[in-house]
Amino acid sequence: MKRKTKFYIISILVAAFFSSCANIQKSENIAAEGNPPSLIPAPQSLEWGDNMFRVPQENIICFNTGSETAAAWLQELLDSANKEVTITSGDACGNWNLTLDSQLEDELGEEGYTLNITNEIVEIKGATEAGLFYAVQTLRQLFPSEMEQGQYTGEDIFLRQVSITDYPEYPWRGTMVDVARSFFGLEYLKKHVDRMALYKLNRLHLHLSDDQGWRIEIKSWPKLTEVGSKGSVTGGRSGFLSQEEYKELQDYALSRNIIIVPEVDMPGHIYAALVSYPELNCPENSNIEPKLATPPGLYSGYEVGWSRFCLAQPETYDFVSDVIGELAEITKGPWIHIGGDEIEDPLYETFVVKADSIVQHHGKTAIGWEEVTKAPVSSSMISQEWTGKTESVVDVKKIVSICTNFYFDHANFPGQEGTLNWCKEDGVSLENAYSFMNDDPNVLGVEAIGMDRARLK
Template sequence: MGGLFHRFRPEGSAGDGPAGEWSIPIPTKGARVRRHRLHLPGSLHLLGSLLLVAATGLFTSGAAPAPAPVEPRPLAQVIPAPASVTEAGPPYRITGTTGIRVGDSPAARAAGEYLADLLRPATGYPLPVTRHGAGGIRLRLAHDGPYGAEGYRLDSGPAGITLTAARPAGLFHGVQTLRQLLPAAVEEDTVQPGPWPVAGGTIRDTPRYPWRGAMLDVARHFFTVDEVKRYVDRLALYKFNKLHLHLSDDQGWRIAVDSWPRLAEYGGSTEVGGGPGGHYTKEQYREIVRYAAARHLEVVPEIDMPGHTHAALASYAELNCDGVAPPLYTGTAVGFSSLCVPKEVTYDFVDDVIRELAALTPGRYLHIGGDEAHSTSHADYARFMERVQPVVARYGKTVVGWHQLTGASPARGALAQYWGLDRTSDEEKAEVAKAARSGTGIILSPADRVYLDMKYDRTTPLGLSWAGYVEVKRSYDWDPGSYLPGVPQDAVRGVEAPLWTETIENSAHIDHMAFPRLPGVAELGWSPAATHDWEDYRTRLAAQAPRWDALGIGYHRSPQVDWPAA
């Protein structure tokens, strides 16, 4: 009877309690039943009976109707959109008896423990992670399957759910899909009433591009390890696989370098606006790398050079052509600083920094910046890049640079990150296209599409607008495969959403600028081009809002999306 009911019996009749006692079972969170007993003296027995009969009328005729059952979310209602969806049959319901089976695979166990940790707080269920059993949720690695490095298959039906992948990253991405298929309340950190249905059917899913990145600028404003981890968790939900950390700029140097200690100690001591700044010790950086790797994100560290180097120049006089260290800088201008290209000490500095950073970074890539070197002549810029790119290779990493690198001579296998605009000159675009046709891979980060620090509109309290206003539709509604004229489709490695932090100071600011645009970038990188449809996407995006509320993500309520009532 609507979740609360009672029964009573006359004195002396058979039942589960002594005469004069009424038993009122009240379901509690987690489907457990707590039984409350009312003890009435004999003289009040008849009165008690009448009172309970009256109460029955309250609960059966005057109470609101029982809530409608929770309908499972359709399998296609996730972000990024899956490659293939087949809806079929009744759902599976996660209950107190559900277990997570992982077999003998350590990778499957890691994914299973991650899933259990996600689900336990809100469901209140034990969700044991076991090697054997039947039914429930099964995670399995099938190394000969058609899933690639990151794909997966999800099968759901009344008997259980099976996630299958060829590699651990695929299992992890499948877990994120399963997470989104559950009601948004699953993100809460206290027990919720449920139920927890997952629609029946099959998802077959593989990513469109191997590079699905997000960049966080920790140089303009410094962010703690915990703040970076928080952003990593946001990225993992939407199947990003690269965390690009912008570790140095004019306003701050954020990573300890043993051979040049003043870089972090002095160069990292401030930030935009003159705040205290900060830097990561080597162990703190390793912790970020470990945390990201556990969520299948590869950290791509960036040391921007030869420009954007004022913090380094302020730390060491010998890096300046005149041998004089300038004072620290806390403004927001760009293009005024440069390492001294002719000096040999510059390349000792570069070698030491890259060697130490490469040793800390297990990933394949190291970003050397290269943008907005306006105070460096073109000849010096080309000379610098010819000297620096082989250093990256010597320490076992692949070069990534901003697309100005294509104006020099990109190393074999290098990647160029394009951040231009629709209005960028045809000559500059042609330079990038020529490099792409010669084997340079392209990462697309057009500033007037996916720069998360751009204002949504003129009323946005944070962010910049030099690239224009970037609303949700503009951020989503373009095709990376055909964006740059003359760039072969197979040269496009993927997409990345940079978040520069001249005006961004804390996690709340990050959330407001990243959401709701970040999931759209994820979909551009993961989902087949045929699935990209703004009207369908904006509906799926609106359905994410309760999940963000449960996660504590303060997002921008764009007028382009029909959000649920606040």
């Protein structure tokens, strides 16, 4: 009787095994038609096959230890394609196989991956969770685009056979969103994070303050949001992120391998703070020139660079220390951006050095627009280049945001309506972005800029 019971159990297990492997049995060859899809960014190595992989209705995602998170992302992708999914741990036991292998780091780095699609299986390998995540983002681009809007109603999905090896050229791949001139709320910023992930961008730079508005809650200086957040450019949106919303956004971004970099622009571009706390101004508002606005009036224009802190008074540095300290406490990434652009003041260099020191005191690394390198800042400071014309007195790491290549609020083609052209008269085209080359060993990476001076709706 025991032998019969054992035989019966074994029979069930064998049947279950072959049932689970049904999806990885050989399938018919389906010839590929038309041009292969475009992938952004272009992978380091890419070889298209001649046939297609038909995504079956029933799928098995097989993952090894450490790749559970990537398996969940892959399941979400297949769910959105209206496919049935089973997740199981193991090695190469499904028609979707995920492998985390730390020994691949020498070949792929921390963010690289391999993706192989045959007419039978999809195989993903990476040295880290980030690498596996980016492989899934590549799959997002291979799936029907309607899925991104939740509008896919088809049944058959075909993926072209391909063999990809990919890793990023730079560790810093960012976008800047200007919420200061016109506010974007939490839900919009989450959608922006999702778009960033699709293109393997990993730094979200939030421009949180300018002359028009203050967008982050600082509890020790409550009027910054009580007063300063009420402003915006004409036709724009007012508002601010509470500290809890800011933390929620960071968690959302980090789960997608994106680190948020907060910027509080200083010592210029600071009118929203000065209207919130007029006592920070010099006597007779001599630090506001030309007087495009004066407290208690908010500012809704587009011109910037006309306001600055009163750099001779100690209260200014108390404010800076409090704001940076509180921002550092709620920021999960290692960087605080202090702005520092478009300002002329005899005490400018003194201020920048002090601000850099304050950021370090609070356990973060300071970033500033390239003008900060006119001052003898610390070697840990990071310069963000937007013109490339500043004569630097220090040798520091750089983020490249040269306006002729990466200011995406400019026209994409000459004469495009609702855009800017102050940096490049004929606009910043896709070719301008793609043709950028740089062999400076100090460059950490690139960052695209959207100043929101144009499209406000």
